[in-house]
Amino acid sequence: MSEFNINIRDLDSSGEKEWTFPITRHWLTDALEGTGLAPKPSASQDSTLGTVRVQAQRSGQDVVLKTHIETEVRGACSRCLDDVSIDVKVDVSSLMTPRATLEPALKELDVNPEDMDRDTFDGDQIAVDSLVREHILLEEPMQIDCGRGCEPIRVPPQIRGAHGDADSIDPRLAPLREIQLNRKE
DSSP states (O other), X not given: OOSSEEEGGGOOTTSEEEEEEEEEHHHHHHHHTTTTOEEOOOSOTTOEEEEEEEEEEEETTEEEEEEEEEEEEEEXXXXXXXXXXXXXXXXXXXXXXXXXXXXXXXXXXTOOGGGSSSEEEOTTEEEOHXXXXXXXXXXXXXXXXXXXXXXXXXXXXXXXXXXXXXXXXXXXXXXXXXXXXXXXX
């Protein structure tokens, strides 16, 4: 079930309205399942771990969403595997189009809705849960670093190579080494 729902019937006469939703521990735990990230520790399952602020504005039949997400998650340092706190503060703009108005044009062009650079919605509700989850995950660094100057995880000799030198590599990676050497020439 969606926790961050926008009812576009609530847009006022100027066609604009703002909503603020709490990010609960329960929602964040479900959203981060299987990603290597987790909510920061706290006492209660229902505690608020951040906010989602959504400003919606009509643009004809479309709806423009300006979303601000603030929360904190934790992940493992890529060097020492200790927990590291990651602050998430991100602004997202997205154009939402009613699926019913977009589908006839897509059939004519033989394009899937997923291939378009816009999101769709059905009826009078826009659920922004997947948008929020996606952008929380995009804020995760490729390699999380705790910043304490920890030693990297040691690579076993059988992977590093027989003598640990740069010229002794895993034979499966030899073609890549050749490409690298040819580029230097």
